[in-house]
Amino acid sequence: DGGITQSPKYLFRKEGQNVTLSCEQNLNHDAMYWYRQDPGQGLRLIYYSQIVNDFQKGDIAEGYSVSREKKESFPLTVTSAQKNPTAFYLCASSIQAGGYYEQYFGPGTRLTVT
Amino acid sequence: SQQGEEDPQALSIQEGENATMNCSYKTSINNLQWYRQNSGRGLVHLILIRSNEREKHSGRLRVTLDTSKKSSSLLITASRAADTASYFCATDDFKAAGNKLTFGGGTRVLVKP
Numbered sequence: 001d002g003g004i005t006q007s008p009k010y011l012f013r014k015e016g017q018n019v020t021l022s023c024e025q026n027l028n029h030d031a032m033y034w035y036r037q038d039p040g041q042g043l044r045l046i047y048y049s050q051i052v053n054d055f056q057k058g059d060i061a062e063g064y065s066v067s068r069e070k071k072e073s074f075p076l077t078v079t080s081a082q083k084n085p086t087a088f089y090l091c092a093s094s095i096q097a098g099g100y101y102e103q104y105f106g107p108g109t110r111l112t113v114t
Numbered sequence: 115s116q117q118g119e120e121d122p123q124a125l126s127i128q129e130g131e132n133a134t135m136n137c138s139y140k141t142s143i144n145n146l147q148w149y150r151q152n153s154g155r156g157l158v159h160l161i162l163i164r165s166n167e168r169e170k171h172s173g174r175l176r177v178t179l180d181t182s183k184k185s186s187s188l189l190i191t192a193s194r195a196a197d198t199a200s201y202f203c204a205t206d207d208f209k210a211a212g213n214k215l216t217f218g219g220g221t222r223v224l225v226k227p
Contacts, residue, residue: 004156033214042202043157043217058214090156099145099206099215100164105156 003027004106006091011111013085021076021109023091029104031097032074036060037088037108046089049074050097078111085113120203120221128226133190135221137203138183146179146186147204147215157202160188193225 004025013019025032031050035043045058049068063082068074074093078085089109094101121136137146145164149157163170163179163186170177176189190197200222204215 035217040222042219045214045216048214059216088154092157097214099143099147099204100162102147102159102162103149103157103215105158107156108154110154 004091004093004104006089006106006109008109009107011109013111013113015113016080017113018080019078019085019111019113021078021089021091021111023074023076023106024072025074025093025104025106026072027093027095027104028071029093029095030071031094031101032068033092033094033103034058034064034066034074034076035090035092037090043090046076048097078113085111087111120201120218122221123219124222124224126224126226127193129193129195131193133193133197133223133225135188135201135223137186137188137218139186139203139205139218140184141205141207143181143205143207145206146177148175148177148186148188149202149204149217151200151202151220153199160201190223193223195225195227197223198225199223 007022033048034046044060047066049055065077091106092103094103147162148160151157161172163177174191179186200220202217202220204217
């Protein structure tokens with residue numbers, strides 16, 4: 001059963017703590033993405049990776065970090081420097097990067113920081 | 115600022131009616147995509163239209179693209195309660211470096227049975 005998994009579905013953290021969100025895909029896709037979605041809003045790109053060991057900042061990268069050591073995995077760390085981390089985080093992948101390729105999304109992780 | 119902006123922000127219709135939503139964008143594009151998101155879930159790809167295409171169909175979906183007006187529309191015909199969701203357009207920037215999509219704010223569609 002191919003797809004993208006994100007864990008956990010809900011995550012609660014205290015302010016000042018770093019937290020890492022998991023994203024795994026078994027679609028053999030080269031490109032992976034992290035988006036943030038606030039209530040009633042669209043998606044904003046945090047980071048994306050076109051290939052293993054490479055990644056680029058998106059529109060709202062401040063306070064976030066990523067790694068891409070394996071093709072299947074693209075974890076996102078929300079650091080204490082992120083001023084407003086409470087949001088719905090979506091991971092996606094595509095065969096290759098670029099607007100010609102559809103993106104496949106995971107189910108999302110809802111992060112609440114208090 | 116958002117590359118794509120959907121209009122209307124929210125739409126409420128009766129089952130069986132058609133739903134039309136629009137997307138406007140600012141820069142030249144190669145492709146435009148439409149996605150659906152059920153509440154609290156990930157997005158699902160619906161359809162992709164290239165900049166040299168004017169209209170595309172997929173089942174009950176019809177997408178048009180007018181590059182001169184930098185706009186696209188998504189029509190859902192004979193709507194069903196299961197079509198209740200948010201719909202997003204996503205564009206790539208023809209001139210921008212990097213290969214990424216920019217999503218609009220979405221149209222929330224409620225189909226009443």
